[in-house]
Amino acid sequence: MAEEVLVFGAWGSPFSRRVEMALKLKGIEYKYIEEDLTNKSPSLLKYNPVHKKIPVLVHNGKPVAESLVILEYIDETWKDHPILPKDPYERANARFWAKFIDEKCLSAIFKACWGACWGEEKEHEKAEIEHEKAVKEVSELLQFLENELKEKRYFGGETVGLLDIAANTIGYWLGVFEEASGVELLTREKFSKLCNWANEFVCVTAIKENLPPRDKLIAYFRNRFGAGNASK
Amino acid sequence: MADEVVLVDTWVSMFGMRVRIALAEKGIKYEYKEEDLCNKSKLLLKINPIYKKIPVLIHNGKPVCESLIIVQYIDEVWNDRSPLMPSDPYPRACARFWADFVDKRVYDVAKKVWTTKGEEQEAAKKEFIEAFQILERQLGDHPYFGGERFGFVDLSLIPFYSWFYAYETFGNFSIEAECPKIIAWAKRCLQKDSVASTLPDEKKVYECVVQMRKRFGVE
Numbered sequence: 001m002a003e004e005v006l007v008f009g010a011w012g013s014p015f016s017r018r019v020e021m022a023l024k025l026k027g028i029e030y031k032y033i034e035e036d037l038t039n040k041s042p043s044l045l046k047y048n049p050v051h052k053k054i055p056v057l058v059h060n061g062k063p064v065a066e067s068l069v070i071l072e073y074i075d076e077t078w079k080d081h082p083i084l085p086k087d088p089y090e091r092a093n094a095r096f097w098a099k100f101i102d103e104k105c106l107s108a109i110f111k112a113c114w115g116a117c118w119g120e121e122k123e124h125e126k127a128e129i130e131h132e133k134a135v136k137e138v139s140e141l142l143q144f145l146e147n148e149l150k151e152k153r154y155f156g157g158e159t160v161g162l163l164d165i166a167a168n169t170i171g172y173w174l175g176v177f178e179e180a181s182g183v184e185l186l187t188r189e190k191f192s193k194l195c196n197w198a199n200e201f202v203c204v205t206a207i208k209e210n211l212p213p214r215d216k217l218i219a220y221f222r223n224r225f226g227a228g229n230a231s232k
Numbered sequence: 233m234a235d236e237v238v239l240v241d242t243w244v245s246m247f248g249m250r251v252r253i254a255l256a257e258k259g260i261k262y263e264y265k266e267e268d269l270c271n272k273s274k275l276l277l278k279i280n281p282i283y284k285k286i287p288v289l290i291h292n293g294k295p296v297c298e299s300l301i302i303v304q305y306i307d308e309v310w311n312d313r314s315p316l317m318p319s320d321p322y323p324r325a326c327a328r329f330w331a332d333f334v335d336k337r338v339y340d341v342a343k344k345v346w347t348t349k350g351e352e353q354e355a356a357k358k359e360f361i362e363a364f365q366i367l368e369r370q371l372g373d374h375p376y377f378g379g380e381r382f383g384f385v386d387l388s389l390i391p392f393y394s395w396f397y398a399y400e401t402f403g404n405f406s407i408e409a410e411c412p413k414i415i416a417w418a419k420r421c422l423q424k425d426s427v428a429s430t431l432p433d434e435k436k437v438y439e440c441v442v443q444m445r446k447r448f449g450v451e
Contacts (some may be wrong), residue, residue, distance in 0.1 A: 050333065050366060059322075062322055064322075064325045064326075064329070065329060066328075069325050069328045069329050072324075072325065073321055073322070076321035076324065077321045088305050088309045089305070091304075092304070092305040099298060099301070100282060144282060
């Protein structure tokens with residue numbers, strides 16, 4: 001039976017891009033459906049009635065939602081180019097860091113870039129303190145990832161793995177947020193390993209082909225969230 | 233080489249209960265270390281420096297954190313008995329999705345039921361019931377979320393049952409009235425040794441929550 005693989009996504013979303021990266025790495029053909037998140041399609045609502053979100057992978061009519069769940073499904077279904085290690089401890093480690101990135105890093109990064117509004121004069125000092133706190137938090141979180149990377153080329157070792165794909169938010173979108181908001185977070189002096197990794201990551205064919213255009217993304221975030229928290 | 237398994241946990245934690253149920257299902261012997269979360273041990277800070285939370289499983293000296301990750305780890309290491317996850321990729325993906333749903337849509341809102349009052353609490357109760365109604369629909373006519381057998385999703389959710397009495401008392405509502413199938417499912421799960429021997433007495437949980445509310449200044 002011919003396989004049918006659909007991906008419901010949004011062009012700027014790191015989460016739906018993750019799914020495409022994994023499929024590309026494994027050489028799986030799929031049909032991509034761009035969702036307008038302000039006007040969700042009946043298909044999306046049918047395939048993900050619980051969260052009504054992208055990405056959704058539909059494999060031979062059966063939907064899978066939540067990007068990290070989808071990545072594991074892809075790895076278990078198409079065994080070429082595995083993205084999770086075989087060893088249970090290393091698998092647990094990859095899952096832990098992927099969850100860490102999604103649960104702690106993204107919201108902290110957003111807060112540092114766009115969190116506090118400058119508001120009125122008297123609020124300025126308070127906003128400044130909140131901003132510094134947020135930047136410090138991101139720095140601590142990035143340090144954990146820097147330490148986890150150690151001397152490896154990729155988080156997955158010699159080849160790109162699930163954790164590298166999950167870290168696409170750090171590897172590409174973080175740079176976009178920094179430029180859109182004017183806030184510097186991933187500095188080379190503090191995070192040389194992570195910076196090197198990010199450079200390698202975006203050069204991998206399956207990754208490069210699935211990155212949204214940088215200028216378009218910067219413009220989108222600037223438009224959506226304003227000029228950001230950079231010192232004026 | 234004999235396996236050395238240590239679980240750092242606290243008796244009332246529903247996340248810790250997940251791991252204890254998994255260990256019991258697999259018949260794994262382990263050393264249990266009770267953690268006082270008001271006075272975290274050096275050990276906990278060393279083995280979970282990122283979150284500083286329980287549960288943490290230490291297997292032959294190597295720590296694994298986050299309850300659902302620990303349960304999958306246990307299932308993969310001791311893969312010769314009592315599988316906790318389905319064997320096919322699609323049902324496995326569904327199991328992961330629903331366990332993730334429990335973490336995202338049940339835990340936080342359940343906490344609000346016993347830590348808030350007034351309008352905030354009413355909103356939390358509404359969301360709580362909605363989440364369990366979604367779970368009820370997912371359960372359907374199956375005895376377990378895993379189908380015919382107790383599995384990953386059942387294990388992820390059943391610990392919350394020991395907290396129901398506390399939620400109902402502080403929230404002044406009946407979960408059974410809103411979600412009878414969930415209560416029937418929970419009682420079915422409690423017939424399993426691994427669950428019955430793990431879940432603490434609901435009144436003890438309630439007393440513990442009374443103390444926690446005082447500490448959080450909810451009263």
